[in-house]
Amino acid sequence: MPTVSSEELAAAAGVNSAKLRKDFSYLGSYGTRGVGYDVEYLVYQISRELGLTQDWPVVIVGIGNLGAALANYGGFASRGFRVAALIDADPAMAGKPVAGMPVQHTDDLERIISDNGVSIGVIATPAGAAQQVCDRLVAAGVTSILNFAPTVLTVPDGVDVRKVDLSIELQILAFHEQRKAGEESAADAADGTATPAVAKDHRKGPDGDVPAVMPA
Amino acid sequence: MPTVSSEELAAAAGVNSAKLRKDFSYLGSYGTRGVGYDVEYLVYQISRELGLTQDWPVVIVGIGNLGAALANYGGFASRGFRVAALIDADPAMAGKPVAGMPVQHTDDLERIISDNGVSIGVIATPAGAAQQVCDRLVAAGVTSILNFAPTVLTVPDGVDVRKVDLSIELQILAFHEQRKAGEESAADAADGTATPAVAKDHRKGPDGDVPAVMPA
DNA sequence: ATGTCTTTGTGAACGCGTGCACAAAGATGG
DNA sequence: CCATCTTTGTGCACGCGTTCACAAAGACAT
Incomplete structure (x- = not known):
């Protein structure tokens, strides 16, 4: 029986055992003292807890470059997601095959959601269309929305929205890049403002050490 | 002179004043007691600190759907980023206009980096090509890499890498979706494992309350 | 069986970030 | 010029998450 110790896993993941x-x-996962964790059982338990063992049908609304990229993205299937439909407002797109499935028109959005029992929607439309699409998704029964459009969506209670801003990660890189550059020529010529004391190791968390408040 | 108080800003941002x-x-930003912060000055200071006032030339390597989506993404320009070049390995892509600029061939990668003084690179290639592209970027002088390819990149010290996994956010949504469903029929039929006590309010942080360790 | 050795599961301590609460600073009005 | 009022900047305390450290549990050898 293949096993792993918490020590091995921790070293691999770079965290404390x-x-x-x-x-x-x-998670209620039980290892065996003196041996470690049964790999297969552990993977199953974690997968189950994270919802990876379920089959989540999702719809992608807005089949531009980004929508198409998402439709083609291989990482979804392996994580329990199934793209149930691709939806676009452009009649010219309707019927066109993207990632091996025909694009459907926005008119059928409600029917598609209901027929497939979709509870998760992905919005990859232009900013202007996002809120309207969001409202229709919610009205049709979607309770979780992943928003790639650069807008803050308003939703009723009980609906989860997560916003993905593709430029935020880039901004974080630029922030550190700037700091690197500043360290070489130690002084901050500009206006006597001292360099703020921020944690040096920025490879820890997923969002680094960027202040909570940013200008829009 | 238009000003804001920390109280107003905090309320708007949903944080503690x-x-x-x-x-x-x-950040060394100085407000005026009894008045608040001068909006214009504050915006400038924060922008400067975050590196938004600088002009960061970036190259995007891998002009598939995702690369094209990134090239067309409007959010970059407004945050101080300038797409200096689009690079693809496919000779058929070379010269094709994407987002108003011609795609260039990978052969010229080193020259492009050096000519434009690029220090930030975006990788949107298939997984198989990512490490090789990464190595060439680093060798050419790039010190920050934003990786959209589903691979963990190995880089020398002093080079920052941030990995964007488009499915992670979706997975977080599914995780909460699962929990929602579980709350209705309160019991956890499966194997007597108790539902773990996790913070209920998952709308706080950028990465919610998902455990640190996930299976690959 | 009994002892030794490994690794888990967890109580307790530590450290850090958040929030409270207030003194200091400056504006504003009389 | 003084009093009052608003809002900043920050010392301090609290709470939470991380880490330490160890007892308990089980495997394995003798």
């Missing part, structure tokens, strides 16, 4: 064990204990 | 003031104090 105690934290890892504590996390696993929250 | 003391934290906001403390953050600002780290």
Whole structure:
């Protein structure tokens, strides 16, 4: 029976082994003392807890470059997602095959959602259309929305929205890049403002050490 | 002179006003007691600190659907980024206009980087090509890489890499969606495993309450 | 069986970030 | 010029998450 110890996993993931064990204990995963965790059982338990064992039908609305990229993205299928439909407002797109499936027109949005029991929608439309699409998705029964459009969506309680801003990560890189450059010529010529003391190791968290508040 | 108080800003951003003031104090931004912060000056200071006032030339390598989507993305320009070049390995793509600029061939990668003084590169290639592209970017002088390819890149010290996984956000939504469904029929039939005690309000942080360790 | 050795699961301590609360600073009005 | 009022900047305390450290549990050898 192939097993892994928390120590091995922690080293691989770059985290503390105690934290890892504590996390696993929250999930109810049971290892065997003196041996470690049964790999297969552990993978199954974590997958189940994360919802990877379920089949989540999703619709992608807005089949531009980004929508097409998402439709073709291989990572979805392996994580339990199934693209149930591609929807676009452009009649010229209707019927065109993208990622091996025909694009459908926005008119059929409600029917598609309901027929496929879709509860997760992806919005990849231009900013102007996003809120309207969002409202229709929600009205049709979607309760989770992944928003790639550069707008803040308003939704009723009980609906989750996550906004993906493709430029934020780039901005974080630029932030650190700037700091690198500043370290070489140590002084901050501009106006005597001292360089703020921010944690040096910015490879830790997913969002680094960027302040909470940014200008829009 | 238009001003804002930390209280107003905090309410708008949904954070604590003391934290906001403390953050600002780290940036060396000075407000005026009894008045607040001069909006224009504050915006400038924050922009400067985040590197938004600089002009960052970036190259996008891999002009598939995603690369094209990124090239067309409007959010870059407004945040201080300038797409200096689009690069693709496919000779058939060379010269084709995407987002108003001609795609260039990978052969010229080194020259493009050096001519434009590029220090930030975006990789939107298939997984198989990513590491090789990465190595060439780094060798040519790039010190920050935004990786959209589903691979973990290996880079020398001093080079920053940020990986964007388009399915992670979707997975987080599915995780909460699953929980929503589970709350209706309260019991966890499966195997007597108790539902782990995780923070209920998952709309706070950018990465919600998903455990640190996930299967690849 | 009994002892040793490995690794888990977790109570307790530590450290850090958040939020409270207030003194200091400056505006504004009399 | 003084009093009052608003809002900043920050010391301090609290709470939470991470890490330490160890007892308990089980495997494995003798």
